Amino acid sequence: MSSGSYDAIVVGGGHNGLVCASYLAKAGLRVLVLERREILGGACVTEELFPGFRFSACSYYCHLLQSKVIDDLELRRHGFHVYHIDPQKCSLFPGDRALVVWDDVERSQEAIARFSxxxxxxxxxxxxxxxxxxxxxxxxxxxxxxxxxxxxxxxxxxxxxxxxxxxxxxxxxxxxxxxxxxxxxxxxxxxxxxxxxxxxxxxxxxxxxxxxNTFTPPENIGIVKGGMGGITAAMAAAARSFGVTVETNAAIAGILVEHGAAVGVRLSGGGEIRSRLVVSNADPKRTFLTLVGEQHLPAGFLRRVRRLKTNTAYFKFHAALNRLPDLSRYLGSDYDARYLGYARISPSIGYFKRSWEDAKHGRPPRAPVMDIQIPSGYDPTMAPSGKHIMSIWALYAPVHLAEGTWEERREGVGEQMIDTLAQYAPDFPECIADWQLFTPQDIEARVGLTDGNIRHLDIVPGQFLATRPMPGWAHYRTPINGLYLCGAGTHPGGEVTGAPGHNAAQAILAEFR
Ligand SMILES: Cc1cc2nc3c(=O)[nH]c(=O)nc-3n(C[C@H](O)[C@H](O)[C@H](O)COP(=O)(O)OP(=O)(O)OC[C@H]3O[C@@H](n4cnc5c(N)ncnc54)[C@H](O)[C@@H]3O)c2cc1C
Structure with a gap:
């Protein structure tokens, strides 16, 4: 473990932690990033979930990564590349109708005209x-x-x-x-x-x-070469090139606070590292309630932290496929797998609402909304030759189950997703070599996201713009001197944008210089 002296310690090597660290180091600060997992990237990672099959395990669609961050960190030089997807989206409906939306508005209108x-x-x-x-x-x-x-x-x-x-x-x-x-x-x-x-x-x-994402250039929208981990691998390389020290398998047990100021971190494995300031890439609830500790925070502030909304959750389903599912009734035989860069099952507003109503009442949805991605049509390196991978972002998941435990329910929920998709592609079950379902609890265990909240905090009115994470605290500072937030729980919010990391670094540098 590093024992040098640092100006800043960044808790967490998610993409925003890496971006923030890079800007601080570029400005001349000595920076250490400490990530609890064995891999960097947080919710922006590539993982081999089955032998030979690599997946974007959490986020899978690059659409909001800021061009300024890409340029400032020279991410393309470090291997970042996006396969732009067009069609943008292919919605499947019971029967044989599909609605394909393209970048080209007129072409999309022709497709929509078949419906109305x-x-x-x-x-x-x-x-x-x-x-x-x-x-x-x-x-x-x-x-x-x-x-x-x-x-x-x-x-x-x-x-x-x-x-x-x-x-x-x-x-x-x-x-x-x-x-x-x-x-x-x-x-x-x-x-x-x-x-x-x-x-x-x-x-x-x-x-x-x-x-x-309307303002994201097409070359930055789509499927990332090598999976979303391609983004954070490039960011880690950039950070190191600016002089950042990056350590994995380095969980932080607590942030050291003395006389109302952050002075370093305490490692889970034992030992302390001191620094002039600490930046947390962990979500606001985890940062304040677990890492800082209640004794260091004003009671009113703590009450507001506990009330922060993490009420919305999602499932992530991954499958290794021996072959593409038969969607010939929608797309013709021998269809191009790139039609499934982003496919969707949400046949009506009523269907969507029922999925939310189930989750809101603690039930996995009987018929989930599914955003489906087969990235191997664009990037065949993700699967063994001739095979494919599929990931589904499924809406909505209960944050807390009304009945049973996730251990008891996980398999049934995954099988139900397979059954739902089989209504559209009847041979889908036979295409699957293996599958895994991530519940909100699994996502929390993997990435450290409180309640499995994919954007650290819900992006809802009241936790948006100047009220993110909460009114009065949208400036990346905290009640602890020298402790800053830089993750998705801060402005402008979640998704893989790099923006919170960028903005936090600017706020820190304005005070630190
Ligand atoms: C299932 C899922 C699907 C998603 N889909 C998309 C998508 O398609 N497109 C998109 O743009 N966004 C998507 N998102 C959202 C997006 O991935 C996140 O909002 C974003 O990656 C958050 O980045 P971050 O750097 O702020 O935080 P995180 O990625 O959460 O990183 C925080 C890091 O801190 C580490 N950490 C936490 N506690 C400690 C500790 N005590 N010690 C050391 N390290 C610690 C964690 O391990 C983690 O690496 C998805 C997210 C999930 C989970």
């Missing part, structure tokens, strides 16, 4: 709506988080102000049903992410965060 001419005509307006909504937020990705009032003050016209006013309270269901009339088209476009319920007021506002 009205909806095909509305599609360009839908695209423009989200460009406008995301355009409100995107300028702040790499800047301090604005309050709503500050955001509104930056708008030029009364029309923009009216748009913001309407968006902030709108639900995804409001927006989708405003544009589209066909049940299947509505199902293909409905989303709710951490809001869960697509009817929840504000669910459209926070979805605009995800739609900031």
């Amino acid at each position: 001419k009205h909806d095909a005509a509305a599609y360009p307006n839908w695209v423009r709506f989200w460009e406008r909504a995301a355009g409100l937020i995107y300028p702040y990705f790499l800047r301090p988080a604005p309050t709503l009032a500050e955001l509104a003050a930056g708008l030029r016209t009364a029309d923009d102000q009216a748009f913001l006013d309407a968006l902030v309270g709108a639900s995804m269901e409001d927006v989708v049903t405003e544009f589209f009339e066909d049940e299947a088209v509505r199902g293909a476009f409905i989303q709710a992410h951490d809001a869960g319920d697509p009817a929840a007021p504000g669910s459209a506002w926070v979805y605009a965060y995800i739609k900031c």
Whole structure:
């Protein structure tokens, strides 16, 4: 274990920890990153889950990684490469209908017209709506988080102000049903992410965060060469090139606090390392409730930390495939596996809502919404020759089960996902060589995410922009002097963006210099 003297210790080698460490080291600080797992990357990793089959074990779709971070860290020089996916998305419906959405708006309209001419005509307006909504937020990705009032003050016209006013309270269901009339088209476009319920007021506002991918250049959207671990491998190489010391198998048991200031860390394996400041890449609840310890924090602050929302969770299913499933009734025989760069099962808004209702009441959904990826169509190196891998991000998972334990339920939930997909591809069970299901509990154990929360905290109104992680604390500082947050629980939020790491480094450097 390193024993040199450091200006900054970064707790956790997730992608934001690596980004933050890189910027600090570039500015001349001596930086040590300590990661508890044997591999770096947190929720942005590639792992060989079955012999010869490598998977993006958690995140699997690169769409918000910031170009500035890619350039500043010279990630391409360190091997980062994305296979752009087009079609963007292929939604499958019971029967034989598929809706394929392309980068090209007119080509997408032709596909939508097979469902509804009205909806095909509305599609360009839908695209423009989200460009406008995301355009409100995107300028702040790499800047301090604005309050709503500050955001509104930056708008030029009364029309923009009216748009913001309407968006902030709108639900995804409001927006989708405003544009589209066909049940299947509505199902293909409905989303709710951490809001869960697509009817929840504000669910459209926070979805605009995800739609900031509208501004990501095509060469950075898609499937990462070598899996998502290709991103963090490049980041780790960049960090080391800037002089960062990076250690794995180095779990931190606690952050040392003396006289109200962070002065280093205590290692789980024993021993302490001192530093002038500490930056936590762990989520806010874990950072404050476990690593800092309640005795060092004001009671009011602690109460607010305990109330932070981690109420929305997801499953991740991985399968090693001996062959591609038969989807000929949708895509023709000998279909191109690249159609399954992002496939979706969400046949209607009602189906989506039932999945959320089940999870909300502690039940694994009887019919989960599934976002399916077969990346080996783009990157055959992920599987043995002629074979494939499939990963499914399944919505929604109960954070806490109403009945039983995950040990008792895991296999049944996985089998139910296989059965659900078999309704669309009947030979799917025979294609599977092996499979694994990650429950929220598994994700927590693997990555250290409280409640398995994939974005550290739900991205919901109240934990967004100047209120992320909580009002008054959106500036990466904490009540402990010299302790900062740099992970997905801070502005602008979760997903693989590099933005919290970038922003935290700027905040630290502004104070440290
Ligand atoms: C199942 C799943 C699917 C997802 N899908 C996508 C997707 O397709 N696209 C996308 O953009 N995003 C996706 N996300 C979200 C995205 O991956 C995360 O929001 C993002 O990776 C978080 O990065 P981070 O660096 O802030 O934190 P993390 O990745 O959580 O990293 C934190 C690190 O800190 C370490 N750590 C914690 N405690 C300690 C300790 N005590 N000592 C030492 N180290 C510690 C952890 O081991 C971890 O490596 C997904 C996430 C999950 C879990």
